[in-house]
Amino acid sequence: xSLIVDIRxxxxxxxxxxxxxxxxxxxxxxxxxGCGKSMTLKCIAGIEKPDSGRIELDGRVLYDSExxxxxxxxxxxxxxxxxxxxxxxxxxxxxxxLCGLCRERNPEEKKRRLExxxxxxxxxxxxxxxxxxxxxxxxxxxxxARILVNDPQLLLLDEPFSALDGHLRDSLxxxxxxxxxxxxxxxxxxxxxRNEAYNMSQSTAVMHQGRLLSCKPTKxxxxxxxxxxxxxxxxxxxxxxxxxxxxHTVYVPDWGVRLSSRDPxxxxxxxxxxxxxxxxxxxxxxxxxxxxxxxxEEPFETILQFRYAxxxxxxxxxxxxxxxxxxxxxxxxxxxxxxxxxxxxxD
Amino acid sequence: MSxxxxxxxxxxxxxxxxxxxxxxxxxxxxxYAAKLxxxxxxxxxxxxxxxxxLPPTVCGYFLLLIFGVKRPLGMFLMQFGIKxxxxxxxxxxxxxxxxxxxxxxxxxxxxxxxDQTLAYSGQTLGLSNAxxxxxxxxxxxxxxxxxxxxxxxxxxxxxxxxxxMLIGYTPGRTATISTTVYQLWRINDEAGALFWVLINLAIxxxxxxxxxxxxxxQKKAVAK
Numbered sequence: 001x002s003l004i005v006d007i008r009x010x011x012x013x014x015x016x017x018x019x020x021x022x023x024x025x026x027x028x029x030x031x032x033x034g035c036g037k038s039m040t041l042k043c044i045a046g047i048e049k050p051d052s053g054r055i056e057l058d059g060r061v062l063y064d065s066e067x068x069x070x071x072x073x074x075x076x077x078x079x080x081x082x083x084x085x086x087x088x089x090x091x092x093x094x095x096x097x098l099c100g101l102c103r104e105r106n107p108e109e110k111k112r113r114l115e116x117x118x119x120x121x122x123x124x125x126x127x128x129x130x131x132x133x134x135x136x137x138x139x140x141x142x143x144x145a146r147i148l149v150n151d152p153q154l155l156l157l158d159e160p161f162s163a164l165d166g167h168l169r170d171s172l173x174x175x176x177x178x179x180x181x182x183x184x185x186x187x188x189x190x191x192x193x194r195n196e197a198y199n200m201s202q203s204t205a206v207m208h209q210g211r212l213l214s215c216k217p218t219k220x221x222x223x224x225x226x227x228x229x230x231x232x233x234x235x236x237x238x239x240x241x242x243x244x245x246x247x248h249t250v251y252v253p254d255w256g257v258r259l260s261s262r263d264p265x266x267x268x269x270x271x272x273x274x275x276x277x278x279x280x281x282x283x284x285x286x287x288x289x290x291x292x293x294x295x296x297e298e299p300f301e302t303i304l305q306f307r308y309a310x311x312x313x314x315x316x317x318x319x320x321x322x323x324x325x326x327x328x329x330x331x332x333x334x335x336x337x338x339x340x341x342x343x344x345x346x347d
Numbered sequence: 348m349s350x351x352x353x354x355x356x357x358x359x360x361x362x363x364x365x366x367x368x369x370x371x372x373x374x375x376x377x378x379y380a381a382k383l384x385x386x387x388x389x390x391x392x393x394x395x396x397x398x399x400x401l402p403p404t405v406c407g408y409f410l411l412l413i414f415g416v417k418r419p420l421g422m423f424l425m426q427f428g429i430k431x432x433x434x435x436x437x438x439x440x441x442x443x444x445x446x447x448x449x450x451x452x453x454x455x456x457x458x459x460x461x462d463q464t465l466a467y468s469g470q471t472l473g474l475s476n477a478x479x480x481x482x483x484x485x486x487x488x489x490x491x492x493x494x495x496x497x498x499x500x501x502x503x504x505x506x507x508x509x510x511x512m513l514i515g516y517t518p519g520r521t522a523t524i525s526t527t528v529y530q531l532w533r534i535n536d537e538a539g540a541l542f543w544v545l546i547n548l549a550i551x552x553x554x555x556x557x558x559x560x561x562x563x564x565q566k567k568a569v570a571k
Contacts, residue, residue, distance in 0.1 A: 047467045073470035086468035090486040100472050143468075150472050 003154055003186050007043055007053030007063070011036055016050075016210035026180060026187040028197040028218065030233050031207030037190040038083075040207075041156045044188070045080045046073035057154050057186075079152030083159045085143035087131035093142050094118075094127045100146035117145045121179075136164045137172055144179065155180070157189040161196060173199050194235045198222060206230040224263075228271050228345050236273040236343060237319040244269045250342070255318070256310025259286050262339040266346065273343035276303070276321035281328060283336030292331040293317045302327050306335070353519050354527040355546060357435055361523060362504040365443035369499045372443075373450030374492065377458050378480075399448035406444055407512025414440070414513075435521050437514040442503035450499040457491025458484070490562075497558050501551060 005020040016036040020027075029037045042048040044055055046062065049070055055063040057078070062071050087096050097114055104110045118124045121141045131139060140160065147155065160176065161169045177200055180187055191197055197204045198218060205215035208229040214221065225231040231239055240254040244265050250272055251258050259272060289309040294317075296303045302324055305317040320335070376395060380388055398406050414421045414431040424430065431437035461484055469479040485492065507525040514521040516530050524547050531539040 042467075045467070045471050047470065073467070074473045074475070076471070077473075078471055080468060080471040082464045082468055084462070084464060086462070086464040088465060088469070088483050088487075090483070099469065099474060102478075103473050146472065152471075 002058065003044070003188065004054075004056040005040070005044060007040075007050035007055060009039065009043065009048070009050045011039060011210060014210045016040065018207075018210075018212050020205060020212055020215065022186050022188055022203075024184065024186055025202040026177075026189055026200055027215070028201035028204040029188065029190045029207050029212075030194060030197045030204050031190075031192060032233070033192055035207045036210040037192075037207050038158055041080065041158055041188065041190055044154070045078045045156060046071055046076050047080075060153075077151070077153045079147035079150060079155045081140075081143055081147060081155070081157045081160055084163055085131075085139045087139055087142055087146075089131055092128050092130055093123060093134070096131070096142055097123075097146045097149060100148075100150040103150070113149050117149045121145045137168050140164070140172065140176075144176075148183070153185055155183065155185060155187045157187065159191055160189065161191075161193070176200070194222075194233060206233045208233070225273070225343060226345065227347055228273075231271075231273040231343055231345055235275070237276045237321075239271055239273040239345065240315065242269060242272040242345075248339070250344070254312050254315035255308045256312065257286075257288050257308055259337070259342050260339045261342040261344060263344060265344055268346050269344055270347045271345040273345055274318075274337055274341065275343070276319040278337055278341040279318075279320040279322075279335045280337065281332035281335055283338055285336055285339055286342070287334050287336035289333060290318075290331075290335050297324075300324060304331070306331070351518065354522045354524045354543065357438070357522060358504060358524040359550075361435070361438040361442050361506075361510075362500055365439045365446060365503045366496065366500040368439070368443050369447050369450045369503070370496055373447060373454050373495060373499070377451050377454035380455065381458055395451050396448045398444050399452075403445055403506065403508025403510075404512055407441060407509035410441060410444065410509060410513050431513065433514055433517065433521060435514065438506075438510050438521065438523060441509035441513045442506040445506050445509050446499040446502040449502055450495040453491050453495030453498065454488070457488035457495075460491075461488055493558070493561065497554060501554055504550065505547070 002024070003020070003022045005018055007016070007018055009016045016039055018036070018040050029040065031037045039048060043050045044062070050063065050065070052065040053063070054061070054065070057076070061067070061069050062076050063069060088099065091099070094114065097117060098110070101110050101113060104113065118127060121144065123138075123141060123145060126134065126138060126142070131142070134142065161172060164172060173196065189200060201218050203215060204218040204221050206213045206221070206225070206227075206229060213227050213230050221230065222234050225234050225236065228239060240252050242250045242252045244267065245251050245258065247264050248260050249258055250261060250265055250269065252272060290306045291309060293305040293307055295305065300323060301321055304320045304322070306320060307317050380391055380395075383391065411432070412418065414424070414437075416422065416425065416430065416432055421430075421432070431440050465483055465487065466479050469483055470476070505525055506523075507529070510523060511526050511529075516522055516526040522530075524543050528540050528543045528547070531543065
């Protein structure tokens with residue numbers, strides 16, 4: 001039950017170079033738009049052809065440039081959920097799903113599986129509708145039904161929630177997660193939204209300019225991104241170049257501070273990151289004088305910007321994010337950070 | 348002597364047959380041209396569109412250059428008893444050449460605006476490329492295809508310049524409505540010319556009404 005990808009493809013100004021192994025469960029490719037995530041999915045599905053490399057799914061070779069193997073998409077048994085769901089506009093919901101059953105020759109079995117998936121995804125009432133008469137969430141369910149009846153050995157999800165309104169997104173995330181829990185194969189999902197990656201996946205790979213930086217269990221990645229790009233993609237707002245001093249001390253010239261870390265610092269450290277939630281006026285360690293800059297209010301949280309007293313003038317202010325009720329009456333003179341919350345970044 | 352309806356019959360069969368030819372050829376070239384490398388596509392596009400901007404008599408001249416009875420290809424075809432010059436079916440060739448760009452360009456425009464992810468998702472589901480083309484791509488592009496077909500039919504029906512160069516005007520053999528109108532007017536038979544003008548007007552009106560009807564029926568089907 002695994003997908004092994006090792007492909008290269010020239011994409012305009014940069015080279016896409018992806019090495020990836022995904023096991024059963026949901027693996028997420030997290031990256032900014034235009035970094036090559038969707039192209040990776042298209043190469044796996046056989047819609048695009050890589051320049052060189054190899055793709056293997058459960059022991060089947062889908063693509064191998066050296067052996068001259070390039071299976072057409074029809075022969076790969078790979079399900080692809082497109083960003084816009086790609087429902088056939090001239091066909092009803094039933095006809096769309098029947099397209100997913102095109103490999104089934106037995107008409108009775110075909111009908112049985114159609115009814116089964118309509119029931120499973122609560123589409124019985126919508127069978128005769130056309131795609132343009134469905135809501136975004138319903139369209140997603142139809143597209144999933146069409147893919148699941150097709151019995152793919154691998155499921156590719158391309159930004160599955162980006163076409164939906166914000167308020168629908170969270171309930172559909174839960175719906176899709178529960179549905180995919182019954183699906184006993186590998187799922188590869190592409191997103192630029194770190195929350196989606198965190199909500200949905202067991203492991204996450206960060207992609208930047210065509211390269212996969214690190215593939216780790218999702219929670220480990222968010223706790224310890226390891227590289228500057230991974231820290232940015234997982235939402236770390238405060239990142240600055242840093243120099244290792246000793247095993248547990250690092251100097252940050254831009255901020256004019258020496259920080260101590262819980263984890264040992266290896267040679268080759270290039271930067272540190274501190275997530276905006278982790279500043280604490282009561283913390284005794286990594287405590288330094290700060291100067292208030294400005295703030296921005298959100299419905300339930302406040303973003304405060306400050307500078308360290310010794311910070312260089314050309315480095316950007318630091319973000320501190322906290323829930324509104326925890327906002328101190330007057331801005332604290334000093335702020336601390338627990339050594340466990342200093343992210344050590346290597347490149 | 349009964350009235351000579353030959354031009355009507357000849358015009359209709361020339362327009363209908365060339366329209367069918369142009370339908371498939373236009374779609375074929377529109378579909379495959381989109382997949383060609385940019386440079387080849389640009390050159391092919393110019394060649395395929397030229398008959399639309401050239402005067403039809405120039406098209407007729409080129410057709411005579413290629414299919415004339417003293418030209419290599421014309422002589423070769425003669426061995427099989429095929430002669431495009433001064434025959435009614437030469438009119439099909441003339442009308443098809445002139446009408447082709449209309450079909451080609453409208454079909455190409457329709458194909459270019461087609462959402463490619465529909466074809467991709469069909470492929471990943473295991474649908475054959477032929478099924479995707481005829482059951483997904485063509486229905487999605489039917490508005491443009493239909494418009495192109497009607498334009499091509501109307502153009503083929505009204506073709507005069509290339510037709511008169513290639514097949515001339517022989518009553519009862521190569522006469523079409525448009526060449527008949529000219530001939531009758533030339534010999535001062537104004538009543539005869541007007542009669543054929545009215546026939547032509549009637550056919551064109553029926554064609555356009557049919558298109559409008561098809562379109563509104565389609566809109567209703569979508570709204571349902």
